Amino acid sequence: METRAAGDMDGQNSDSKNCAYTTEKSASANxxxxxxxxxxxxxxxxxxxxxxxxxxxxxxxxxxxxxxxxxxxxxxxxxxxxxxxxxxxxxxxxxxxxxxxxxxxxxxxxxxxxxxxxxxxxxxxxxxxxxxxxxxxxxxxxxxxxxxxxxxxxxxxxxxxxxxxxxxxxxxxxxxxxxxxxxxxxxxxxxxxxxxxxxxxxxxxxxxxxxxxxxxxxxxxxxxxxxxxxxxxxxxxxxxxxxxxxxxxxxxxxxxxxxxxxxxxxxxxxxxxxxxxxxxxxxxxxxxxxxxxxxxxxxxxxxxxxxxxxxxxxxxxxxxxxxxxxxxxxxxxxxxxxxxxxxxxxxxxxxxxxxxxxxxxxxxxxxxxxxxxxxSEASGSFPGSDVLILITQVLFHLKTPTQEFLERNRFVSGWFSPFHRKRKMIHPIMVQQIEPEAVSLLSNWALVLGDLHAALLKIFPAVTVDEWMEEYSMPYYVQLQELVEDLNTALENQT
Missing domain, CATH: 3.20.20.80 (Glycosidases)
Incomplete structure (x- = not known):
């Protein structure tokens, strides 16, 4: 029997995938x-x-x-x-x-x-x-x-x-x-x-x-x-x-x-x-x-x-x-x-x-x-692994770039600030700088959220799915949606 301290990976045979071995004192008998x-x-x-x-x-x-x-x-x-x-x-x-x-x-x-x-x-x-x-x-x-x-x-x-x-x-x-x-x-x-x-x-x-x-x-x-x-x-x-x-x-x-x-x-x-x-x-x-x-x-x-x-x-x-x-x-x-x-x-x-x-x-x-x-980008085959992959996408590939765009994009903060949005005013050329990225992000959100909603409904009651989506994903989607709508309204006001 090979005995090692918890976490000691030195010298361990990493080629073996035998899951039935025994090691140090564990809680397996309890x-x-x-x-x-x-x-x-x-x-x-x-x-x-x-x-x-x-x-x-x-x-x-x-x-x-x-x-x-x-x-x-x-x-x-x-x-x-x-x-x-x-x-x-x-x-x-x-x-x-x-x-x-x-x-x-x-x-x-x-x-x-x-x-x-x-x-x-x-x-x-x-x-x-x-x-x-x-x-x-x-x-x-x-x-x-x-x-x-x-x-x-x-x-x-x-x-x-x-x-x-x-x-x-x-x-x-x-x-x-x-x-x-x-x-x-x-x-x-x-x-x-x-x-x-x-x-x-x-x-x-x-x-x-x-x-x-x-x-x-x-x-x-x-x-x-x-x-x-x-x-x-x-x-x-x-x-x-x-x-x-x-x-x-x-x-x-x-x-x-x-x-x-x-x-x-x-x-x-x-x-x-x-x-x-x-x-x-x-x-x-x-x-x-x-x-x-x-x-x-x-x-x-x-x-x-x-x-x-x-x-x-x-x-x-x-x-x-x-x-x-x-x-x-x-x-x-x-x-x-x-x-x-x-x-x-x-x-x-x-x-x-x-x-x-x-x-x-x-x-x-x-x-x-x-x-x-x-x-973790690694996918799995365990039950619900698709939920883990989709939530990872939401938090790292959607939420983070969306926050970056809304809060630190120089065109949004410089030419379409809350002051401008409230008054629906924008220089038309700035729409070309802002709208493509906003629409692309919004499209990505819609695609992932549709898949995530369906995956969650297979596992949880609708009340849980609604709560998770409303709490952790919809606020960012809605912010993008409102930004695009405000852009269109502001552009219409300039014509």
């Missing part, structure tokens, strides 16, 4: 989850049928599915259900496809923070921790727990036989700032972490008692400040498996190892780790910088090598589609697939080498895999 963030750009079931086999071939054996408002809530929870939510039949089809491809499903349901999709509705707004903000739930009201019990019950009805349920609980912003929380903090001498652990314990205990055999998972960030003794005394270790998340390329290995040791000392028998393959480098990011996520996984592999093997339950590779319910879309799933392939193969083999890169290129049908730049 659960390796691909996170599907469905609160933005939820793929059609037909597309999931295409990518699930790919996930499995790349090394995944599970899915962490975060439905949010795309879950088919009903009865008193019907307001939570988006118009483009999956139907109950589609949920069953997704679960069947996962089973066929040997991908164990773990649903994720937010139960404390990131509850905008619930608390934005007038029916539930009174359950906010702070009345102004819809992100965090008031943990002190019985109605809040009844709400969560209903959400969990409906989720479990659609996911019989699951072994884990992720109950979210990250980034509970403004906890402790509600009037009821302030009173409890004052009367009991508690810290905010006590409020958090009290609520988390109630939710986890409900899951464990109501659904025997189901183990709750929770994001760990709100637990990190607590001491080992406080965590031990809380009793959470008997109820919850924490998932430690860190998506940074310069992840502090020593700090994360120490954190895992603290959780172990506090009685937690199993922990999860969470990395990212997309959606972690900017709320409006449209192309994935693979190198960022590659470095993040190199650091996580160093952590994995330093902790007891029986401590790690698994790794979730997150792929955020929105930073929160109200933010814009970031990288679409097809765009992030090459990055996901790198991350999965690194976890499977314990390193990133020329051999691993060759294997990834072979699986994705790519002639070249660029990990250092956002732009």
């Amino acid at each position: 659960m390796i989850l691909v996170h599907l963030d469905l609160k933005g750009a939820p793929p059609k079931v037909s597309y999931l049928a295409e990518v699930f086999p790919l996930f499995s071939a790349l090394g995944a054996n599970g899915l962490l599915i975060e439905y949010e408002d795309t879950f088919p809530y009903y009865e008193e929870l019907l307001p939570l259900r988006a118009a483009h939510a999956y139907s109950p039949q589609e949920i069953q089809e997704i679960l069947m496809l996962a089973q066929v491809n040997r991908l164990e499903v773990i649903p994720l349901i937010q139960t404390f923070g990131h509850m905008e999709f619930v608390l934005k509705h007038k029916e539930f707004a009174h359950l906010r921790e702070v009345p102004t903000y819809p992100n965090s739930l008031n943990p002190h009201r019985e109605e809040s727990h009844q709400l969560l019990h209903g959400m969990i019950r409906q989720m479990m009805e659609h996911h019989p036989g699951i072994r884990w349920l992720h109950i979210g609980s990250d980034e509970v912003y403004y906890l402790g700032e509600g009037e009821e929380s302030k009173k409890i903090l004052s009367e009991n001498g508690w810290a905010v972490e006590d409020l958090f652990m009290c609520h988390l314990k109630k939710v986890a205990a409900h899951v464990v008692s109501t659904y025997p055999g189901v183990r709750p998972i929770a994001w760990d960030d709100m637990l990190r400040p607590a001491s080992a003794q406080t965590l031990t005394d809380s009793g959470l270790a008997q109820l919850v498996e924490p998932m430690i998340w860190d998506y940074t390329p310069n992840l502090d290995v020593d700090n994360r190892v120490a954190l895992i040791e603290k959780y172990s000392q506090s009685g937690f028998q199993k922990i999860w780790l969470a990395s990212a393959f997309k959606g972690a480098t900017g709320a409006s990011q449209q192309l994935t910088h693979i190198g960022h996520h590659l470095q993040n996984h190199k650091r996580w592999l160093q952590v994995i090598r330093r902790i007891p093997q029986d401590t790690l339950q698994g790794v979730a590779i997150t792929g955020w589609q929105r930073y929160d319910h109200f933010s814009v879309l970031c990288e679409l799933l097809p765009v992030g697939i090459p990055s996901l392939a790198v991350c999965l193969q690194m976890l499977k083999h314990g390193s990133y080498s020329e051999q691993v890169a060759a294997c990834i290129q072979d699986i994705l049908g790519m002639s070249h895999l660029d990990t250092e730049n956002y732009s």
Whole structure:
């Protein structure tokens, strides 16, 4: 067996494309989850049928599915259900496809923070921790727990036989700032972490008692400040498996190892780790910088090598589609697939080498895999590869030259400024300097956007396609269109 450190490509046999070799200690013996963030750009079931086999071939054996408002809530929870939510039949089809491809499903349901999709509705707004903000739930009201019990019950009805349920609980912003929380903090001498652990314990205990055999998972960030003794005394270790998340390329290995040791000392028998393959480098990011996520996984592999093997339950590779319910879309799933392939193969083999890169290129049908730049001219044969190519064209071959033309072209800025356009005045000879390039750019936009619109509609619901196009492409197309129209009007005024 050939053993190499993560990222060590020196001396590796680059001619081999054998994907079945083994290397250093990896996470391949544990659960390796691909996170599907469905609160933005939820793929059609037909597309999931295409990518699930790919996930499995790349090394995944599970899915962490975060439905949010795309879950088919009903009865008193019907307001939570988006118009483009999956139907109950589609949920069953997704679960069947996962089973066929040997991908164990773990649903994720937010139960404390990131509850905008619930608390934005007038029916539930009174359950906010702070009345102004819809992100965090008031943990002190019985109605809040009844709400969560209903959400969990409906989720479990659609996911019989699951072994884990992720109950979210990250980034509970403004906890402790509600009037009821302030009173409890004052009367009991508690810290905010006590409020958090009290609520988390109630939710986890409900899951464990109501659904025997189901183990709750929770994001760990709100637990990190607590001491080992406080965590031990809380009793959470008997109820919850924490998932430690860190998506940074310069992840502090020593700090994360120490954190895992603290959780172990506090009685937690199993922990999860969470990395990212997309959606972690900017709320409006449209192309994935693979190198960022590659470095993040190199650091996580160093952590994995330093902790007891029986401590790690698994790794979730997150792929955020929105930073929160109200933010814009970031990288679409097809765009992030090459990055996901790198991350999965690194976890499977314990390193990133020329051999691993060759294997990834072979699986994705790519002639070249660029990990250092956002732009990649290499096409692929993986599902949705045409979307990646077209979005790359939009951002690098259309958006950039259009901005250059509109903002720095000397004829546009010098002879057809906003002042001139408002008054529809131009020297006729300048139309000849401006119009050909404007019309050429506009024609290129129309051609690519037509292809992109059609490609996106094969994968996503129309509401997602409309949102992406309106947010990231139409503004530039419309600016060019208006410029050409203003040119024609101004020329007519001169005759």
